Amino acid sequence: MERFVLTDAQWAKMEPHCLGKPADPGRSGSDNRRFIEALLWIVRTGSPWRDLPAFFGSWNTVFKRYRDWVKADVFIRLFEACSDEPDMEYAMVDATIVKVHRHGQGAKGGPQSQAIGRSKGGMTTKILALTDALGNLVRFVLLPGQRFDTVGVAPLIDGVCFGGLIADKAFDSNTIIADLNERGARIVISQHSRRTFPLPLDKELYKWRHLIENFFCKLKEFKRIAMRADKTDQSFAAFINLAAAVINSR
Numbered sequence: 001m002e003r004f005v006l007t008d009a010q011w012a013k014m015e016p017h018c019l020g021k022p023a024d025p026g027r028s029g030s031d032n033r034r035f036i037e038a039l040l041w042i043v044r045t046g047s048p049w050r051d052l053p054a055f056f057g058s059w060n061t062v063f064k065r066y067r068d069w070v071k072a073d074v075f076i077r078l079f080e081a082c083s084d085e086p087d088m089e090y091a092m093v094d095a096t097i098v099k100v101h102r103h104g105q106g107a108k109g110g111p112q113s114q115a116i117g118r119s120k121g122g123m124t125t126k127i128l129a130l131t132d133a134l135g136n137l138v139r140f141v142l143l144p145g146q147r148f149d150t151v152g153v154a155p156l157i158d159g160v161c162f163g164g165l166i167a168d169k170a171f172d173s174n175t176i177i178a179d180l181n182e183r184g185a186r187i188v189i190s191q192h193s194r195r196t197f198p199l200p201l202d203k204e205l206y207k208w209r210h211l212i213e214n215f216f217c218k219l220k221e222f223k224r225i226a227m228r229a230d231k232t233d234q235s236f237a238a239f240i241n242l243a244a245a246v247i248n249s250r
Contacts, residue, residue: 005040006033010082010249017077019069038062040246043239046223048103070234075241079137082245086132090188090205091162092212093171095128095149096220097121100228107231115233117144125228127219127240128152130160135211137244142233150176164188166209218247 006014011033018032038056042049052059069075100116100123107114115125124145130138138160141152150173157165157179164186165176172192177199180187188205191198220226222243230236 004037005044005246006037010246011036013081013249014078014245017074017081019072019074035062035065036242039066039239039242043222043224043243046227046229048229066238067235070238075238075245079241079245079248082249083136083138084248086136086138087134088132088138088160088162090133090164090166090186090208091138091157091160092131092133092135092166092209093129093153093156094167094209094212094216095126095143095152095170096216097124097126097145098220098226098228099124104228104230104236112144114231115142115144115236116228117146119145121145125236126152127216128156129212129215130156131212131215133208133211135215136248137215140237140240140244142237154179164205166206166212168209215247219243 014036015032018036020032034056038052039062041047041056042052049059049063052062056062097119099121100111105111105116105123111117111123116123118124126143126145126147126149127140128143128149129140132138139156141156143149143152149170153171153173153176162185165171165180166188167190169190169192172189172195177187177189187199188202189199190201190206219240222239224230224239225236225243228236230239
């Protein structure tokens, strides 16, 4: 294997948050960096676990270790470690749809328990993301593909302070606007034509919304995210956190 993803600077941020360090109780990991590279190979190529190159070790061992890390919320900590202090002068919110591969279906409880729903594109999941003013991911939530974008905004922005919110007309909701007014945040949301008294829109500031679109483009370069192959939200979200950790620290 000659092509790797992590730089030395990125690994320096991740290493203290990995399980299996010599100082940790239990068995030490033989090579945590190679393990992370194995996961990045999976999420970058979209390949099945069984196709993992032998260089990374037994695919089943890597998979079981991955699931242990998912349950321990390690990937959330890796994302946080690789993300600088966000620039919250403005925040941006948007959603993107990903198709669900048939291998991503069949979890216990059915699709309805795993943010998978039937929309025009078939079985899909929606990634609703909040980025800072630079287009770096702050947090995200998963929704079934047929759900309205607006239903995930409240938990997405809960406890987050920002000076203003930039969004397209899918987020032109009286509830969201009332929340922003209560916060004293500036509203830069494209308005529906049906509004009797549309709010003024700063068109120059609105143009910066392309930064969150750019983030989604970078995220979907990771093929296992562009087409969901993970049965559970927990596993799918872990891969999003890992990919976003790499993107935010480039």
